[in-house]
Amino acid sequence: MQSAIPDRERDRIRAAFPSLADEIVFLENAGGSQVPGVVADALRDYMLQSYVQLGAGYARSQRATATVDAAHEWIGRLMRASQGHVILGPSTTTLMHMLSDCYRRILRPGQSVVLAQTGHEANMGPWRNLARDGVDVRIWPVDPQRMVCSIESLDQVMDDQTALVCFPHVSNLLGEIVDAKALTDRIHAAGARVVVDGVAYAPHRRIDCEGWDVDWYVYSTYKVYGPHMAALYGRSDALAEITGPNHFFIGDDEIPYKFELGGPNHESCAGLLALERYFADLLEVDPGRRLDDDALDRVFELMTALEIEPTRRLVDFLQSKSKVRIVGPAHADESRVGTVSFTHAEHSSRAITEVVDGSGVAIRHGHMYAYDLCRGLDIEPEDGVVRVSLLHYNTPQEIDRLIEVLDPVL
Numbered sequence: 001m002q003s004a005i006p007d008r009e010r011d012r013i014r015a016a017f018p019s020l021a022d023e024i025v026f027l028e029n030a031g032g033s034q035v036p037g038v039v040a041d042a043l044r045d046y047m048l049q050s051y052v053q054l055g056a057g058y059a060r061s062q063r064a065t066a067t068v069d070a071a072h073e074w075i076g077r078l079m080r081a082s083q084g085h086v087i088l089g090p091s092t093t094t095l096m097h098m099l100s101d102c103y104r105r106i107l108r109p110g111q112s113v114v115l116a117q118t119g120h121e122a123n124m125g126p127w128r129n130l131a132r133d134g135v136d137v138r139i140w141p142v143d144p145q146r147m148v149c150s151i152e153s154l155d156q157v158m159d160d161q162t163a164l165v166c167f168p169h170v171s172n173l174l175g176e177i178v179d180a181k182a183l184t185d186r187i188h189a190a191g192a193r194v195v196v197d198g199v200a201y202a203p204h205r206r207i208d209c210e211g212w213d214v215d216w217y218v219y220s221t222y223k224v225y226g227p228h229m230a231a232l233y234g235r236s237d238a239l240a241e242i243t244g245p246n247h248f249f250i251g252d253d254e255i256p257y258k259f260e261l262g263g264p265n266h267e268s269c270a271g272l273l274a275l276e277r278y279f280a281d282l283l284e285v286d287p288g289r290r291l292d293d294d295a296l297d298r299v300f301e302l303m304t305a306l307e308i309e310p311t312r313r314l315v316d317f318l319q320s321k322s323k324v325r326i327v328g329p330a331h332a333d334e335s336r337v338g339t340v341s342f343t344h345a346e347h348s349s350r351a352i353t354e355v356v357d358g359s360g361v362a363i364r365h366g367h368m369y370a371y372d373l374c375r376g377l378d379i380e381p382e383d384g385v386v387r388v389s390l391l392h393y394n395t396p397q398e399i400d401r402l403i404e405v406l407d408p409v410l
Helices: 007-014 037-049 059-078 092-104 125-133 151-157 180-189 266-283 293-319 349-357 371-376 396-409
Strands: 084-089 112-116 136-140 162-168 193-197 216-220 230-235 324-327 339-344 364-366 385-389
Touching: 037 059, 037 266, 059 084, 059 266, 059 293, 084 092, 092 125, 092 193, 092 216, 092 230, 112 125, 125 136, 136 151, 136 162, 151 180, 162 180, 180 193, 266 293, 293 324, 293 339, 293 396, 339 349, 349 364, 349 385, 349 396
Parallel strands: 112 136, 112 162, 162 193, 193 216
Antiparallel strands: 084 230, 216 230, 324 339, 339 385, 364 385
C-alpha cells in the first residue's frame, strides 16, 4: 500500500532531526523521542549566553528569567492550560512523587485512591505509598480479554470516600487512546479528582486540559521532541487544596514556584521554547511566528496523518503471524497511537528483540514500567512484550526494514 503522504514531505521533516541521518532505524520512541536540531541548538546557546541565576537585576539574569517564564507560558498554550498552572520538573516520576506527597498531608485514613492497572509505575508507585498513612489504595483492574480498564469496573472500585483516580490517557504498552473526557466526567460525578498520565499520548496528539476538564495532567517533554523534563498541569481549584513543598518563605500563592523544588532546569526551558520553531517548520510557516491554537491543532493532525500508514503496515504484518499476540488493539487508525506491543507463542520477547537490535533496528522488550499491567494480562513481566514505537518522523520504509528482520523470526 502506498502512503498518502509523499516521501519528499517525510524527508523534509526528517531533515530537522540530525540523529535520524545515520543508518539506525529508531523505533524505540516511547522511551524518548529524538530532538530537532533547533532544540539542541537552543540549549547550547542558552548555556553560552544566559547561564546565570534568575531574578537578579542585571540584563543577563533578566534574559534568563524571561526564558523560564516564557517556557511556562508556551507549555501552557501547548496543553491548553488556561484554567490552571503548568509546573515544570525533571521527570514525570518526580512530579508524581511531589504531588502524592502534597496529597499525603490532606488525605484522611479511610479515604481511597484508585489506580488503573493499565498505568505506568510513574503514576502508580507514588500513590501506592499513601497506604503507609492509612489511605485505601485500590486497583482498577484490567480486563485481560478486552485489555482495557472498563467504566463498569471503575464504578465497582469507587465510592463516596474516593479522593483520586489515576489513569493513563494511553497505556505505554497497549497504545489505545482512552476517552479522558468521559472518564473524567464519570469520576467527577462521584466526587473524586483525576490524575491523568499523558506521557504516552502527548507525542502523538494534542493535549486539551481545558476541554477534558482534568484536575491534573502530566507528560514528559523528552518524549515530545524536547529536553529531559516533565510538565504537570494543575487546575486552579485542585491546586488550591494543597500546599507546595518549596521553601517556607515562598508564598503558597506563588505558583508554579511553590511546586518547583530547586526550580526548573533553565537551559531545558530554552529547549522547550525552540520546539515552537520546529512546529512552525512542520507547518511551513514563519519560524518566528507565535502559533495560535488552530495552528497547534494542525501540527498534531499532521503528526497523526504521518503516523497512521507506518503503524498500519506493522499491525497488518503482525496480524498475519498466527503465533503472534498483539498486546493492544489490532488496528491502526486515529483511535490508537504508533506504540505496538506483541508476544510470540514460541520465542521469548528478549530473543526476538536481540535479533532485531543486532540488525540496526532499535526496539525494546520488557514490562516498560507497566509491571502491574503485564501481570494482569498474564505476561511474565521481566520478559514482557516486544514493543515497537514510532512517531511522525518514522517512515513506511523503516517499517518495511523491520518486517524484513522480523519475518523469518516470527
